[in-house]
Amino acid sequence: MDPARRQPVVDVALQAGAVRVGERESRAKALDRVRAWDTAFRLLTRAAAISVLVILGGVILSLFIGSLPALQAFGFSFLTEQRWNPVTEKFGALAPIYGTLVTSFIAMLIAVPVGLMIAVFLTELCPKWIRRPIGIAIELLAGIPSIIYGIWGLFVFAPFLQDTLQPFLIATFGNVPVLSALFEGPPYGIGILTAGLVLAIMVLPFITSISRDVFEAVPPVLKEAAYGIGCTTWEVVRYVVLPYARVGVIGGVMLGLGRALGETMAVTFVIGNAHKISTSILAPGTTISATIANEFTEAVGDLYTSSLIALGLILFVITFIVLSTARYMLARIERRIG
Amino acid sequence: MASLPMASLYASRRRRNAIAMSLSLIATAIGLGWLVAILGVLLWQGFSGLSLSVFTEMTPPPGAAGGLLNPIIGSLILTALAVAIGTPVGILAGTYMAEYGRYDRLSSVVRFINDILLSAPSIVIGLFIYEVMVAPMGHFSGLAGGVALAVIVLPVVVRTTEDMLTLVPNQLREAASALGMPRAYIIARMCYRAAKAGMITGVLLAIARISGETAPLLFTALNNQFWSTNLNAPMASLPVVIFQFALSPYKDWQQLAWTGALIITIAVLALSIIARALAARK
Numbered sequence: 001m002d003p004a005r006r007q008p009v010v011d012v013a014l015q016a017g018a019v020r021v022g023e024r025e026s027r028a029k030a031l032d033r034v035r036a037w038d039t040a041f042r043l044l045t046r047a048a049a050i051s052v053l054v055i056l057g058g059v060i061l062s063l064f065i066g067s068l069p070a071l072q073a074f075g076f077s078f079l080t081e082q083r084w085n086p087v088t089e090k091f092g093a094l095a096p097i098y099g100t101l102v103t104s105f106i107a108m109l110i111a112v113p114v115g116l117m118i119a120v121f122l123t124e125l126c127p128k129w130i131r132r133p134i135g136i137a138i139e140l141l142a143g144i145p146s147i148i149y150g151i152w153g154l155f156v157f158a159p160f161l162q163d164t165l166q167p168f169l170i171a172t173f174g175n176v177p178v179l180s181a182l183f184e185g186p187p188y189g190i191g192i193l194t195a196g197l198v199l200a201i202m203v204l205p206f207i208t209s210i211s212r213d214v215f216e217a218v219p220p221v222l223k224e225a226a227y228g229i230g231c232t233t234w235e236v237v238r239y240v241v242l243p244y245a246r247v248g249v250i251g252g253v254m255l256g257l258g259r260a261l262g263e264t265m266a267v268t269f270v271i272g273n274a275h276k277i278s279t280s281i282l283a284p285g286t287t288i289s290a291t292i293a294n295e296f297t298e299a300v301g302d303l304y305t306s307s308l309i310a311l312g313l314i315l316f317v318i319t320f321i322v323l324s325t326a327r328y329m330l331a332r333i334e335r336r337i338g
Numbered sequence: 339m340a341s342l343p344m345a346s347l348y349a350s351r352r353r354r355n356a357i358a359m360s361l362s363l364i365a366t367a368i369g370l371g372w373l374v375a376i377l378g379v380l381l382w383q384g385f386s387g388l389s390l391s392v393f394t395e396m397t398p399p400p401g402a403a404g405g406l407l408n409p410i411i412g413s414l415i416l417t418a419l420a421v422a423i424g425t426p427v428g429i430l431a432g433t434y435m436a437e438y439g440r441y442d443r444l445s446s447v448v449r450f451i452n453d454i455l456l457s458a459p460s461i462v463i464g465l466f467i468y469e470v471m472v473a474p475m476g477h478f479s480g481l482a483g484g485v486a487l488a489v490i491v492l493p494v495v496v497r498t499t500e501d502m503l504t505l506v507p508n509q510l511r512e513a514a515s516a517l518g519m520p521r522a523y524i525i526a527r528m529c530y531r532a533a534k535a536g537m538i539t540g541v542l543l544a545i546a547r548i549s550g551e552t553a554p555l556l557f558t559a560l561n562n563q564f565w566s567t568n569l570n571a572p573m574a575s576l577p578v579v580i581f582q583f584a585l586s587p588y589k590d591w592q593q594l595a596w597t598g599a600l601i602i603t604i605a606v607l608a609l610s611i612i613a614r615a616l617a618a619r620k
Contacts, residue, residue, distance in 0.1 A: 034520050041522035042438055048430030049439070049448045052496060055489060056451045059462065062469035117365035125359060126366075134370070136614070141373045143543075143610050145550020147577050148599050151584045152376050155383075155592070201376070204369055232355035255457060262459025264553040265581065289461045289553070296465075296557050312465040319459055327453045 059316065067310030069302055078310060084275035086299070091307035093314060095275045099192060099285040100315070103267060104260040106196025106281070107203055112253055114200075115207030120237050122208075123215040135212065142205035150269035153198040154190075158270055161197070162189030166282055184280035188272065193281040195271040202266055203256040210252030214245040214333060248333035254326030262319045264289035288315040377603075384600025387593040392601075397563055397579060400588040406598050408565050412480070412574040413549065415567060416559060419484030420548055424491030425541055431492075432499025437525050440504070449500070456493040463489050464554035472558055480566075480573030483559025490551060491544040498540025502533035535616050542613035546606045552577035576602055 070078060074091060081092025118138075122131060166187030173179040218241050226236045242249070272284020273294050286294075288311045299305045391405045398404025431448065439445040467486040472478055506529050514524045530537070560572040561582060567573075576598050584595035 034523075038520040038522040041525070042434075045430045045434035045438060046444075048427045049434040049444060051427055052431055052448050052452050052455065052492065055492070056455060058470065059458075059466045062466050063462070066465070066469050114365045114369055117362040118369050120358075121362040121366045125362060134366075137370070137373075139614075140607060140610055143546055143606055145552075145577065145602055145606060147550055147552045147580055148380060148603055149376070151580065151595060151599050152379060154584060155596075156379050201372055205373070208369070232351055234355040234358035235351070237358070258457050262457075262461070264459065264461045265577075268581075269584070289459060292461055292465065293553060293556055296468075297560065309465055309469070312462050315459055316462045319457075319462075320454060323454050323457055324450070327450060 063309055063313040063316060067306055067313045070306040070310040073303060074307075078307070079314075082275075082277055086295075086301075086304055089301060089303045091303070093288070093307075093311055095277050096286050096288040096291045096311055097314065098277050099195075099271065100261055100287040100289070100318075102192055102281070102285070103196045103199055103271070103287055104257060106193065107199035107260045108253065108257055110197070110200040111204045111207055111256060115204050115256075116211055116249070118204075118208045119211035119215050120241075122212050123241075124233050124237060135209070138205045138208050138212075142209060145265075146202060146263055147265040149198055149202050149266040153194065153266060154269040157198060158189035158194050161194055162187045166193070169282070181279045182281055185278070185283050187282060188284060190270045190272045190284055191282050192271070192285045195267045195285075195287070196281070198266050198270055199260045199263060202263065203260050206259060207252055207256045210255060210330075211245070211249050214248030214252065215241055217248070217333075218244045245333070247329050247336075251326045251329035251333065254322055254329065258319050258323040258326060261322065262289060262315060264293050268293045288312070380596070380600055380603060383593075383596040384603075387597040388600065392594070392597055396565060397574065397583075397594070398590065399563075400586070400591060403590065404594070406576065406579065406594060406601070408562065409574040409576045409579040409598065410601070411565075411567070412559070412562070413576040415569075416480060416483050416487055416555070416573065416575055417545060417549060419481070419569070420487030420491050421541065421545060423485060424488035424544065425495050428492045428495025428540075428544075429499050429537065432496045433503065433525060433529075435496070435500045436503035437521075437529065448496075452493045452496050455489075456497060459553075460490060460551055461553035461556075464557055467554065467558045478558065478560035478572045480559050480569040480571065483555050483573060483575065484569070486554040486558045487548045487551060490548050490554065494544035494547055495537075495540050498543065499533075499537055502536030502540070503529055505536070506532045535619065539613045539617045542609050542616070546609035546613070549605055549609070550577055550602050552581055556581075 070091065074081070078091065078093055079097070080094060081090075082094045083090050083092050084095060085091070122134060126134065166189070169183045170187065173183045222240050222244065223236055226240045231239070267287050268290040271286055271290050273286050273290060274284040275286055275291075276283075278285065292308050292311055292315075296305070296308050299308055391403065392407075393405060393410065394407060395403070395405030396408050397406060431452075435445040435448060463486055467482050467489070471482040471485060475482070510528060510532065511524055514528050515521075519527075555575050555578050559575055559578070561578045562572045562574040580595045580598045580602070583591035583598070586592065
């Protein structure tokens with residue numbers, strides 16, 4: 001480079017307008033200012049990163065403080081009692097906890113096998129040209145807001161179930177000794193089963209897209225080796241792909257479970273909001289999130305509000321455990337893939 | 339004779355394979371068909387109620403004709419507020435994790451917590467904002483709704499910013515450093531520029547995520563039957579209005595709920611497609 005054009009960096013910075021200084025200010029001063037800005041920016045980003053921690057801490061702390069009155073009034077029985085009576089101000093969280101767990105269980109029971117099979121189809125069977133469109137479609141569907149699933153569940157799916165699946169279940173299992181209790185009562189349309197099915201449809205795209213990603217991360221050499229010794233596609237999936245991707249798949253399933261547990265709108269529409277535990281999955285019930293969504297703005301009295309916040313705390317603790325397990329497992333497989 | 343058991347073994351393996359593969363085909367057909375069915379009903383129900391008055395009139399009292407103007411505007415305001423609050427903080431936090439503290443302890447803790455926040459139940463975020471804003475202020479407000487949505491925007495932006503900045507090649511940073519450029523300028527003038535498309539994608543995805551969020555708004559922004567742009571008062575939003583109208587017994591309201599659902603879905607799909615196109619162009 002021409003020596004005359006070689007300039008110190010500060011001059012470059014000055015000329016480029018990166019630093020604005022008056023003519024009288026010395027270069028040292030400009031350098032100081034640059035350094036100050038540099039430090040300030042670093043501290044600013046650090047503060048922003050810490051704010052993420054502060055928010056999570058704030059969530060836990062505020063929920064805990066908000067739920068103190070209820071926890072003091074009911075103690076441990078809040079977790080074990082079924083009663084939920086705003087008039088006498090006696091509250092217990094058992095029915096919503098039960099509803100949350102059962103609806104999520106039904107959802108996972110359906111969504112996991114179906115999601116895994118779709119992922120198998122996408123990675124092993126599907127012709128190349130159609131693979132991307134289906135993959136994108138599934139990812140787009142994962143982004144559809146839950147309220148859409150809720151309104152569809154209420155107006156289309158629940159009446160449909162009331163006319164078809166539920167009478168069928170009652171007729172088929174009505175006389176089988178143990179199962180009859182599970183399918184007891186009239187077909188309401190809305191209820192635990194409907195909520196579980198809507199949740200299954202909702203988490204299906206999540207589970208599918210994560211399992212597809214982990215399946216695709218299986219080294220082709222492994223699969224080729226298995227094919228090379230004469231394995232069928234199913235045997236490759238069963239004995240090579242699934243064992244290799246196991247941790248990732250479990251992580252994805254837990255992530256889906258976390259969604260299902262905390263899902264509010266899709267469930268609130270179709271659960272029926274009844275504070276009781278019935279053996280029948282056709283009966284209306286409630287979940288933690290649906291109870292909060294339905295009752296919070298109408299709750300009068302500190303104890304009622306506080307009980308609802310305590311429900312929120314329980315939900316947060318459950319999902320926190322599930323989600324951190326999921327993240328831990330997904331991080332493990334990410335490390336292995338490198 | 340000796341080949342007979344082998345042949346039957348082959349046949350059974352082949353049969354098992356055929357069964358498994360057809361099951362996966364059926365699963366795909368059912369899964370996709372179901373999702374297509376939902377969209378089909380939504381399009382059908384939504385379009386049959388779509389007219390110009392939806393965008394020009396206020397939400398009606400039961401039994402009267404009306405539109406969704408105030409909730410649409412409310413949603414836009416709340417979204418803008420959430421992005422205005424959540425994006426800068428998210429970008430700065432992501433910057434710290436990718437640029438300053440890529441390998442330090444703080445970053446890995448923040449990364450973990452951020453992933454938890456990313457999929458935390460949104461109704462819990464609503465309760466949190468209720469506790470820290472609505473209860474002390476004594477009333478529901480659009481501001482609280484915007485902050486609640488910002489808490490949902492934040493982790494999405496943090497995640498994408500960090501990922502995108504990590505993709506910027508280190509040689510670029512080294513080259514800039516060798517010229518004597520201070521760290522802050524390297525980041526602001528070079529890294530951000532290189533990662534721009536990806537970061538915008540993150541913000542778009544965050545907007546798509548919050549535009550359908552209902553749960554955190556239920557007890558922060560609440561709802562408003564009337565035209566209001568006052569951030570200090572309850573504010574209408576599309577998702578909450580859909581929730582209220584769909585559960586009402588009135589046919590007009592239910593129709594408006596379907597139309598609102600269609601508008602949200604189209605907005606969300608459009609945002610995700612634009613975001614994906616932007617990301618793919620890189």
